[in-house]
Amino acid sequence: MIQRRGLVAAAAVACATLLSLSAAARQAPAEVIIVHAGTLLDRPGQAPRRNASLIIRGGRIEAVRDGFVPASEFAGARVVDLSGKFVLPGLIDSHVHLTGEQNPNARLENVTQSDVDQAFVGARFARRTLMAGFTTVADLGATNETIFALRDAVRRGDVAGPRIIASGEAVSVHGGHGDINGYREDIMHMFTGESICSGADDCMRAVRLQVRSGADVIKITATGGVLSNTAAGLGQQFSDEELAAIIGAAHRMGRRVTAHAHGVDGINAFLRAGGDSIEHGTYLDDESIRLFRREGTYLVPTLLAGDFVGRIASGPDNFFTPAQTAKALEAGPRMLDMVRRAHAGGVRIAFGTDSGVSAHGDNAQEFALLVRAGMTPLQTIQAATVNAAAHLRISQDAGRIAAGMPADLIAVGGDPLADVTELERVRFVMRGGVVYRAE
């Protein structure tokens, strides 16, 4: 919900734990692992199988077979017994902010923590996210150096975390949701980064610099946002010309563009300009639904963020500023109804939470909110697997359990197709063939 230059929580990283896990991660096993799955939802959307085996070699699924294949079939094979569990693909969260978490000191931490401090905090939250069953995330807003370093550290196996697809700093207008706001003038001058722009040419420059810095995807703030400390509303912030320039520049360099958008003017302008996906979508209307359907564009609703800011702003310990509070009370409660209308209207939905607004590790609470908004448990699981993979354009690597795919899988004790809150109690996590959690 916010582009954060450095909203960060308190403590440092448990280094010893991370070091031992990094050793495990680097040895992404040459041995054969055979997973016995009591129930296997290998391709969410097709019926789950009973009593199946996954043959895993070199961190990838080699085969999916019926029945429990004995260890003796492969020399030196190890069996992981999940015969009493429900096994499904590792979950995907399409919208997180790993390097921070909302708290009463967040606005102070913006100007006291270094990028390095934030990277260590991010390592802790990355691990927590992985342990909650999310093996892939898209991080949509953090300082460039911090999140790109964290992404690469996870890729090398130096830090335990989900695979990270990162936007780095959001492209935003001066004074807009992604710019720094609500501080004294000289501090704001110091912190306005190169991703902040005004005018079509300047915004193309901002996109190109993000690509140069290492952005996998371009995140823009198409409208105002709840947690920026400006009473600038939730409406459109880029002009139509700027939107066209941004999307063209990004697409020419092979990057998709996703837009933070609440107000309907900003949502529809971005969709008309050919943008690739919408985050939040709070005030979408029938015309938005028509535009979403025309291009098959994904919506990432982030109900958990709406729920969280609504609860904080109306609670006894509200730590938001007056400008943040007014917007939280206005936007938060509308989001369930928005998803209900979008889903009924046939809009494609990808799972995303905006975690970092709410607490990291609570990501799976989004499932129950999506069910309250009218989706079936299976549809919410599809949103967090096959749909999120299609949305992030990584279907060849995530979202299913199939021969040739990385061995990213989780297990829960009960049937999440009957009670989706089972996904809040993940018992087993494997990413790339490495077991990170076993009960």
Ligand SMILES: [Zn+2]
């Ligand atoms: Zn966000």
